[in-house]
Amino acid sequence: MNTREMQDEIMRLKREKNICILAHAYQSHDIWDVADYVGDSYGLSVQAADAPADTLLMCGVRFMAETCKILSPEKKVLLANPAAGCPMAMQMDREKALELKEKYPGLPLVAYINTTASLKTVCDVVVTSSSSVKIIHRMPEKEILFVPDCNLGGWISDQLPEKTLHLVKGGCPTHMRMTARDVQAAKAMHPEALVLVHPECLKEVVSLADYVGSTTGILRYAEESDAKEFIIGTESSIVSHLQFACPEKRFYLLSRECVCHNMKMTTLPDVLLAVRGIGGEEIHLSAQTIRDARRCIDRMIELGG
Structure with missing residues (x-):
């Protein structure tokens, strides 16, 4: 099959099976062409929650598919390439986050959305790069614990000198290169x-x-x-x-x-296999994880819109 034939088959199957295809902005243009929505990780999740589809197919990395599942627990969520992860999301886990909360008692824990569902269960608020300054500005607390990207955190600090952000060492390997x-x-x-x-x-x-x-x-x-x-x-x-x-x-x-090798892992043939039902990986999260992780996302929506 050539690219056009593969795209036509994907379009036919997604209509037939009521599948909504989500493509992160870092995906290739041939995947953009078959997607229902293109955007950042949070924007895609919000669009997906409102989409009249039974199945959501995430062309991105694992934490993005998890966020979709948190916001749309009643839907089937697939990750097009199961090996596509996010190095930054793996830099901090739930246990390390709890240790930090003990080290900085009483401070709200704000996490970049580029984190695992498990870590989000112990966070007070999550932010995106586009909403971070607005949300942290609107938080009543003057001191904040921010994880895991110290570069994003430092940039936020420069925009909000009235706030004190306590940062940890971490960040995106692609952007830090x-x-x-x-x-x-x-x-x-x-x-x-x-x-x-x-x-x-x-x-x-x-x-x-x-x-x-x-x-x-x-x-x-x-x-x-x-x-x-x-x-x-x-x-x-x-x-x-x-x-x-x-x-x-x-x-x-x-x-x-400037190359994210994890984003590059997802290909148009991966998308085809997933819509055929013989590829991709279904995302499963426990009801408690979904409930606990949803709290910090709801707080983000409340503060940032």
């Missing part, structure tokens, strides 16, 4: 280009950027900007997506190291 030297080299090659980076990047990279924001924020900024050239400091697939969306503009990858 980008350096200030990469920015300087890219600017030397493309002096007219604006630099757009994700707040998961190192502070030395963020400080040199023209815009710092979530993946969806970067996409929106580049599409709406009057500028014609951009250096993109997040997962490499975003350059490809922007080239499709804005063929009249030029997009350059900040570094050849």
Whole structure:
């Protein structure tokens, strides 16, 4: 089968079986084309909860599929490639989080949504990169324990000097591979280009950027900007997506190291096998895990909308 034939078969089967396909923004464009919704991990989960589908197929990584199950426990949730995980999500588990809560008694524990369902059961609030500043600003507490991404946490701290965030060492390996030297080299090659980076990047990279924001924020900024050239400091697939969306503009990858190997694991044939019912992995969470993990997500919705 060629790409178009495979996509046509996926579209036929998802309609026949009432399957909603969710694609994270870091997925390849051939997967975007068959998806019902494309976006960040939380946005996809919210869309999925409202979708009139019996089955949700997540083209992303495991914690994203878990979040879908937490928000849609009555639906069947599949992860297209069972091996696709998130290194940052595995940097802290429930036990380590409980140890931190003992070390900082009385402080609310705020977790980046890029964490496991198990860890979320002991968190007070979760945040996304796009909602983190708004949510933490609205929290009444002045001191906050933030896990696991110290780069995102440091960026939040810079935006909210009235808050004290206690951070732990952790973060996204893909974004941490980008350096200030990469920015300087890219600017030397493309002096007219604006630099757009994700707040998961190192502070030395963020400080040199023209815009710092979530993946969806970067996409929106580049599409709406009057500028014609951009250096993109997040997962490499975003350059490809922007080239499709804005063929009249030029997009350059900040570094050849901007690759999330876990996101790249999911392929169009994986999606086909999953909708055929012979691939993917169904996500199972206990009722107690769903109930306990849902509390911090509901708190995020309450504070951030």
